[in-house]
Amino acid sequence: MTEDARDEVDRLVAAWRTERPDLDVEPLQVLSRVSRLAKHLDRARRAAFAEHDLEPWEFDVLTALRRAGKPYELSPGALLRATLVTSGTMTNRIDRLAQARLVRRRPDPEDRRGVLVSLTDTGLARVDAAFDDLLRRERELLSGLEGTDRRALASLLRTLLAPFDSPH
Amino acid sequence: MTEDARDEVDRLVAAWRTERPDLDVEPLQVLSRVSRLAKHLDRARRAAFAEHDLEPWEFDVLTALRRAGKPYELSPGALLRATLVTSGTMTNRIDRLAQARLVRRRPDPEDRRGVLVSLTDTGLARVDAAFDDLLRRERELLSGLEGTDRRALASLLRTLLAPFDSPH
DNA sequence: GAGAGATATCTCGACGTCAAGACAGTACAC
DNA sequence: GTGTACTGTCTTGACGTCGAGATATCTCTC
Numbered sequence: 539m540t541e542d543a544r545d546e547v548d549r550l551v552a553a554w555r556t557e558r559p560d561l562d563v564e565p566l567q568v569l570s571r572v573s574r575l576a577k578h579l580d581r582a583r584r585a586a587f588a589e590h591d592l593e594p595w596e597f598d599v600l601t602a603l604r605r606a607g608k609p610y611e612l613s614p615g616a617l618l619r620a621t622l623v624t625s626g627t628m629t630n631r632i633d634r635l636a637q638a639r640l641v642r643r644r645p646d647p648e649d650r651r652g653v654l655v656s657l658t659d660t661g662l663a664r665v666d667a668a669f670d671d672l673l674r675r676e677r678e679l680l681s682g683l684e685g686t687d688r689r690a691l692a693s694l695l696r697t698l699l700a701p702f703d704s705p706h
Numbered sequence: 707m708t709e710d711a712r713d714e715v716d717r718l719v720a721a722w723r724t725e726r727p728d729l730d731v732e733p734l735q736v737l738s739r740v741s742r743l744a745k746h747l748d749r750a751r752r753a754a755f756a757e758h759d760l761e762p763w764e765f766d767v768l769t770a771l772r773r774a775g776k777p778y779e780l781s782p783g784a785l786l787r788a789t790l791v792t793s794g795t796m797t798n799r800i801d802r803l804a805q806a807r808l809v810r811r812r813p814d815p816e817d818r819r820g821v822l823v824s825l826t827d828t829g830l831a832r833v834d835a836a837f838d839d840l841l842r843r844e845r846e847l848l849s850g851l852e853g854t855d856r857r858a859l860a861s862l863l864r865t866l867l868a869p870f871d872s873p874h
Numbered sequence: 875g876a877g878a879g880a881t882a883t884c885t886c887g888a889c890g891t892c893a894a895g896a897c898a899g900t901a902c903a904c
Numbered sequence: 905g906t907g908t909a910c911t912g913t914c915t916t917g918a919c920g921t922c923g924a925g926a927t928a929t930c931t932c933t934c
Contacts, residue, residue, distance in 0.1 A: 545864050553773040558837070565844035568856055569747060571863035576744030577790055578870045579737060595890075605721040615912055622745055627891055629914050651899045651912045669726070676733035682865050688736055694859040695739035696713050697850050702746045763920075783882060795921050797884050802920095819882045819929045 547571050579679075586675050590668040597672075599631050600640060600665035603657045611656035613646065640664060715739050747847075754843050758836040765840075767799055768808060768833035771825045779824035781814065808832060 547570045554563045583594050592600070602620040603610045612620075618628040632655055635641040640661035646652030657665070680688060715738045722731045751762050760768070770788040771778045780788075786796040800823055803809040808829035814820030825833070848856055 545867050547864070547867070550773065553775075557773055557775055558834075561838070561841060562845075563841065564856070565841060565848050567860035568848060568863065569844050571860065571867055572740055572743050573747060574790075574870075575740050575863060575867055578867070579741060593890095605718065605725055607721075607725055613912075614914090622742075624892055625913065626893075626915075630890075646912095649900075649912080651897095653913070666726075670729070673729060673731065673733060676737050677730075679866070679869075680733050680736060682868065683862065687862055687865075688732070690858065691862045692735035692739065694851065694855055694862070695736065695743060696715070697855075698847070699713050699715070699739055699743055699746070700850065701847075702742075761920095781882075782884090792922055793883065794885075794923075798920075814882090817882080817930075819927095821883070 547574065582675055582679065583672065586672045587668055589671065590664055592664060592668050595631060596635060596638075596640065597665065597668055599628075599635060600657065600661055601669065603641065603655065604662065604665050604669070609656060610662065611654050613652055613654055615652075617655065635661070715742065750843055750847065751840065754840045755836055757839065758832055760832060760836050763799060764803060764806075764808065765833065765836055767796075767803060768825065768829055769837065771809065771823065772830065772833050772837070777824060778830060779822050781820055781822055783820075785823065803829070 547567065550570060551563055551566055554561065554566070580594065583597070587594060587597050598621045599617060602617050603612055606612050606616075614625070614628050614632060617632075618625055621628070623631075632641065632643060636643055639658055641655050642658055644654050644656070646654050683691065715735065718738060719731055719734055722729065722734070748762065751765070755762060755765050766789045767785055770785050771780055774780050774784075782793070782796050782800060785800075786793055789796070791799075800809065800811060804811055807826055809823050810826055812822050812824070814822050851859065
């Protein structure tokens with residue numbers, strides 16, 4: 539189950555072993571696959587959202603608001619921390635979402651530097667529909683793994699992610 | 707080991723379960739982690755390459771050539787398939803790499819539509835040094851996992867990736 | 875050997891992101 | 905209260921990518 543299952547990354551690793559036999563390229567077995575899978579995932583997401591007239595970046599912002607619960611309102615700062623983008627990017631995103639009437643901006647009554655961004659009814663409906671769709675596709679994508687394997691995979695990934703979540 | 711390890715994704719999943727208790731959001735346990743890990747990985751790579759004056763995109767192209775073995779030469783088409791970018795992007799990348807004297811372009815003697823791109827000596831030295839460095843950091847990043855776990859993880863990821871690799 | 879379709883590469887304009895920095899407002903020590 | 909450091913948001917310019925389309929060449933069929 540390991541020796542011959544052969545995917546792109548196995549080929550890539552084999553090529554390295556020929557070209558740089560002095561190096562231990564085993565880390566690629568995990569990390570190249572993570573990168574490649576993420577790339578494919580992006581495409582699948584893009585396809586799922588296209589049916590709801592949403593771009594992946596729009597979805598990211600809308601879901602952050604959706605997850606916050608009523609009244610579906612967060613500051614740009616909270617949004618950029620949730621989506622791992624820079625502040626300039628977030629300003630730009632909010633501008634475009636507001637123009638599309640999916641979110642609304644209002645001054646923060648408690649901090650005059652601040653702004654609060656909230657979902658409109660349209661935004662709420664759109665993100666709920668798109669999320670349903672995304673989950674259906676993700677489930678499909680994971681259908682190659684039994685429940686046990688899925689949980690094991692999740693747990694292993696959590697371990698790798700841990701150093702990034704806590705420090706600083 | 708599963709209930710309380712709590713990372714960002716666990717929190718995200720918990721938030722969804724509150725807000726949309728009607729949905730089965732378990733797929734996120736795997737796929738959100740893949741995306742997030744990939745994002746962190748990109749940053750780590752960027753940091754590793756910066757010491758060798760390389761951008762990630764430069765590294766991607768140079769390694770594809772390096773892996774090809776002597777004479778370290780591929781067509782733009784082969785390069786874009788190896789790096790999963792569009793042809794316009796690849797043209798642009800090759801232009802800039804050629805300007806930096808890391809690769810060389812020459813007409814394909816066997817196909818007059820074609821071009822062949824090869825590593826210069828500088829390019830070869832640069833990519834080898836950067837790759838050493840990258841592997842050192844990746845090993846560090848994986849140090850939280852035993853060998854057995856690493857292999858299990860690689861194998862699970864391979865399964866998920868399989869559908870993307872074959873059906874062209 | 876002519877034509878149709880496929881392939882290889884490049885060009886161009888639009889777009890989203892980032893990094894750096896500007897600016898207004900807040901918090902806290904004194 | 906005043907000064908200093910910090911925080912939250914927005915502005916700007918440069919950059920890399922994409923998608924669509926242009927051009928040249930090759931391949932295959934008849």
